[in-house]
Amino acid sequence: MACIICMLFACITSKGQTQEIDLSGEWGFQTDFMDFRRGSLDVRYMHRLQETITLPGITDDYQIGYKSPYRHLDRLTRLYEYMGPAWYQREIAIPKEWKGKRIFLYFERTHWLSSVYVGKQEISKIDYVSVPHNHELTEFVKPGKTEQITFCIDNRYQYDTHKWDHAHSEFTQINWNGVLGEIKLVAVDPVYIDDMQIYPNIADNSVKVKMQINNCTRKPFDGTLSFHITGTDYDQATDVPVSGNDTVEVIEQTIRLGKKITLWDEFQPNLYKMECKLKTTAAGQNFEYAKEATFGMREVTASKDHILINGHPVHLRGTVENAVFPQTGYAPVDDASWERILNILKEYGMNHMRFHSWCPPAAAFRAADKLGVYLEVELPMWGKDAEPDEKRYDFFRREQKAILKEYGNHPSFVLYCNGNEITGNFDFIEELTHTGRELDSRHLFSGSTARKRVNSDQFYITHQTNKGHMAIYEGRPYTDWDKNKELGIDVPVISHESGQRCVYPNYKEIEYYTGPVRARNFEVFRELLDKNHMLDQADDFFKASGALTVIEYKDVIEAQLRTDLAGGFQLLSINDFTGQGYAPVGILDPFWNSKGLVTPEKFRESCSPTVPLLRFEKRAFYVDEPFQAKAEVYNFGPAVLKNAKLKWFVTDMSGRTLASGKLKTQTIQNYGVFPVGEFGFDFSKVTGPQRLKVHFTINDKLSNDWDIWVYPHQQELMRSTGDVLYTTVYDDKAKQYLEQGKKVVLCPMPNRVKGRKSTFHNHFWNPIMFKWPPMTIGCLIHNTQPVFADFITDNHTDWQWWDILENAKVIEMANAPQELRPFIQVIDSYDNNEKLGIGFEAKVKNGQLLVLAVDTKKNIDKRPATRQLLKSIDSYVKSDKFNPQIQVDESFINSFLIK
Known part of the structure; x- marks a missing residue:
């Protein structure tokens, strides 16, 4: 025993x-x-x-x-x-x-x-x-x-x-x-402080202390409250007499702190500690109790469009924390763990974290106080939890009050929301929101994320306003866009759960799970990939899809930054989400470790307090088209940029500068997004197809860049010869060419191909929870193959692939020979892992066949990247290098074509 x-x-x-x-x-x-x-x-x-x-x-x-x-x-x-x-x-x-x-x-x-x-x-x-x-x-x-x-x-x-x-x-x-x-x-002792809440007033450098003293002696008491406030280069003590007759005494005391006090925000997270000693006498006995709290001189309010910290607008660059802690199975309660997480958050240029339908332990608040991170916390409430149920309602009422009492002093506790995507009785949601505002003015309150508004809302986290859809889930093949027209309502709007683009799982992570949970789902996915004879490509799928997600997130975040009426955004999320279908949408794994897809330094170029931005209308150009850009500076940093030197320049793939210039030296204000000028250049120095990089810098310290692609006009395309046939149908002539040992390039119209829709974007959130087509996660481009000799590409899709993929069809290739790998290989969802492709080559009969399931007719003159790909294919198939080795039966070709 x-x-x-x-x-x-x-x-x-x-x-x-x-x-x-x-x-x-x-x-x-x-x-x-x-x-x-x-x-x-x-x-x-x-x-x-x-x-x-x-x-x-x-x-x-x-x-x-x-x-x-x-x-x-x-x-x-x-x-x-x-x-x-x-x-x-x-x-x-x-x-x-x-x-x-x-x-x-x-x-x-x-x-x-x-x-x-x-x-x-x-x-x-x-x-x-x-x-x-x-x-x-x-x-x-x-x-x-x-x-x-x-x-x-x-x-x-x-x-x-x-x-x-x-x-x-x-x-x-x-x-x-x-x-x-x-x-x-x-x-x-029986006379003790049950609650001590500190309300800063930055207008007169004072704090109001609201205190509840419990008197369990059942006798009158009197004594002294001694307040000792310390901080960096600050030390002040104040004594206040106190007395009472009741079992509960509520005390309010205003303490002047003087002119030397410093404020708390993300850039200067100055903290103070208040120690309060209560010495009392009751019925001839002496009692003593001590309580302490950390606080910051911080006030949060709201304008029509922005949350204000200490009177100035902030823009929240945040992620959603979903209580993903696979190493332990629970949220850590130690400071070091939370300091690690929030330091990583700041390394990636962010200043905000939303706790989705939960409230973290005290250690998270302490770490955020110390590091200057703005937190939004929620009740454990989701979905139908607002439907009528008085027992459940009472629990949420008590839980709300307990959260405000326990964590209300923390300056990092900026926003409170009842919960996630709530439905049901919004009279109850209004009651909670109104009650929160009445109880504690140190935070802003909102009824629900992404659902119905209530009267007491002081901010709104949503993907839809009454003016339109304003969340941003994916990028676009140009940058001259924002979401301002959907904004400008009565409270600040924070974009709900932005991003959410899948990365193919990294099966190497399986070995990281040594705690109470295992990634057995990864084992199933990996086995399925092996069954479909592509296990050797797992790492390539992970890296190629991950590269596209990084590209998308750069564009998503920059669009959020250009939206100057927005209160901020919350990615879902910067790290992977392990539940509800398993959503590997992060650039970090579930353990907050880098996936190796992008460095913090590179990520911060488009996600930080000050970011150079460009607006331009497309990313793929013909050589005789001009490039025009409008430059802006997103500056929610702590300082005005006085006499800022603004430069732009363009480099080719070798790093050679092809064009450069300066914008007007000017002072750029902070707490906003500011146009700073326009510039343009031509491509007269460009020879042949090129990927160029357009750079925009501020004071030679802050830099951002964007890839664009430049192509010559390709006039002679898809011209058949006696040895090479271009065709959109697999007809008798195509079969005759192949019988005779000749070459055929088959470009069937997408509407004549069985298979899946083609898209540039990775799948949304995860394919297990959201089953909408096409259920694909980017493309693996076999870029070292000679078919791409005249088409500049990495092994993953980038913006030059937009018009190609948006005008294509995905061929399902499960019945193709195991060894056949398409040169444009579409990555299937990890719960299916079928072999998919848009372009492949094979031996058919006695000849050589190249299939490209891309529309080669629709607006083709306005699609320079597609024309360049066709040029590269043309040069390839008309050369000796076009010699596919894998034999494919004609029945497979017929299997994906609509007659």
């Missing part, structure tokens, strides 16, 4: 007259998935618990629960699933010196319902998800006596809430059972 006794001499700590006992370590333990033990703690159930477990920790750490044999496709697989009551027990000697004190059992983070028993009596239960559980034991334990403390953690759903919210879901952090962070007994 387990008999766990807390040794007091090893773990008592004191602060003033407050004492604590650290209860981390070994506890008695027993599962109870049938819930037999609860409510039956009579003599039959007073035996010691049979197992042991170490806290802080979760059951998964000890392989407790049902050993899962499954390989879930739509999420990671939890190795050991446990959902139900679990019991923890310890015998604790209560110090005799604690007589007369108030005694609490504190759990920093648990999941979901905690119930505490002393002996066989249940004395407290708490069901918060977002904040610590603090159980009062005072009336049920006797100082000087050893007490048997038992508590139950029940991680079943306590209310009928959405099963996808990220606070307690198998799809993101697992639905864990246990206790994290601090576990302790706390003893305080």
Whole structure:
């Protein structure tokens, strides 16, 4: 039998007259998935618990629960699933010196319902998800006596809430059972500070302290509140007399801080610590209590279009944090982990994080305070959670108040929203939003992301306003566009879940999963790829699709930056999302490690406080067309750019400068997007097809660049000869050429090809959750093959491929020979992994066949990239290098053609 006794001499700590006992370590333990033990703690159930477990920790750490044999496709697989009551027990000697004190059992983070028993009596239960559980034991334990403390953690759903919210879901952090962070007994004097909230006023450099003092003596008290505020080069102490007769006294005190005070924001996250000592006397006894809080001199308000921090507009460049922590299965509660995550966020030029349908632990707020990151937190609310259900409503009401009380002092806590994409009774959503505004003016409040507005909204996160669709999911083959016409409503608008373009999975990540979950879905996807004889291409698929996603995200973010009426954007997300179908949409993996697709430095060129921007009308040109650009500067940095030197220049693939110039030296204001001039150049120095890079710099320090493609006019195209036949149909003439050992280039019209729609973009979010066609993830271009000798391309698609892919058809090639690989190979969704192509070559009969499923007629004179590809193909097939080796039966050709 387990008999766990807390040794007091090893773990008592004191602060003033407050004492604590650290209860981390070994506890008695027993599962109870049938819930037999609860409510039956009579003599039959007073035996010691049979197992042991170490806290802080979760059951998964000890392989407790049902050993899962499954390989879930739509999420990671939890190795050991446990959902139900679990019991923890310890015998604790209560110090005799604690007589007369108030005694609490504190759990920093648990999941979901905690119930505490002393002996066989249940004395407290708490069901918060977002904040610590603090159980009062005072009336049920006797100082000087050893007490048997038992508590139950029940991680079943306590209310009928959405099963996808990220606070307690198998799809993101697992639905864990246990206790994290601090576990302790706390003893305080009977007159103590229950709550202390600090409200900065930057107009007069003061703070208002709102405080609740609990008086458990049932006698009048009087005494002194001593406030000690410290910061960098700052130290001030203030004493205030205090007295009261009631069991609860609410105190408000304004403290002037003086002129030397500094403000908090993303650029200067200046923090102050307030220590408050309460010394009181009641009924002839002296009591003492100390409480401290960190705060920043920060005020958040809103204009019509922007969130204002300390009176100036900010533009939120953010990501959505979805509680994805596969290494542990739960959100970390230590500062170092959150500092790592938020430092990475800032390395990629971002200043904002939204917590999607959950609220993080205190460590996240502390790290954001320190690093200057603006946070938006939410209740564990999603979807139909607003439909009528008074028990659920009451839970959300309590949860909201608890979040504001627990985390309200943190300057990083800028925005609050009730939850994600809510439907149902919006009178209840308005009630919550209005209540939040009344309770705490230090944050801005919103009813729901991406759904119906309520009257109390102070900002709005959405993909749709009453003026149109304003979220941005993909880029365009030009940059002269924004979303301003969809904006200019009554509150700031933040673009909801931007981006969301898939990257093919990196199967090398499988070995990274060493915690409570495994990427068994990756194993299934990899096996399917192997079954379809393309496992050797897995890494190429990952890198090619990833390169396209990076290209898309650059364009998505720059469009957001050009939209000067926007309050900001939230990517979904910069790191991969492991649930709801598995969405590998990030440039970082689920562990916040780089995928090697783009460096932070390169990403920051188009995502940072100050970004050079260009507007131009297309990316592919003929040599006799001019290039014209309008230059802008996105500057939400802390300073005006005085006498900014603005330069542009154009380089070819060798790095040689072909054209350059300067815009007018000028002062560029901050907190906005500012036109700074126009420039243009011609391509007279360009010989042959070229990929050029257009650069725009500010003061030779900030730089951004864009690729464009320049092509000569190709007049002689698709001309048949006696040896080479160009055709759009596979007819008798084509067959005759092949019989005679000649060459055929078959360019069937896309509407005459069976198969899938062709698109430039990678699939949205993930193909398991969203089954809309064409279910493809970019293209792998076999660019080293001679067919591309006269067509400049990497092994992935870039903007020069736009008009080619948007006027093509994807051929399904499962029935082609295993060894046949198309030179334009479309990457199928990872849950299907079929071989797909737009262009391939093969031996048919006695001849050589090249198939290109691209429309070669529609507006062809306005499609320079397509014409150049056709020129490259023409040169190739009319050369000795065109000699395909893989034999294909004519039946395969007929299988994808519509007669």
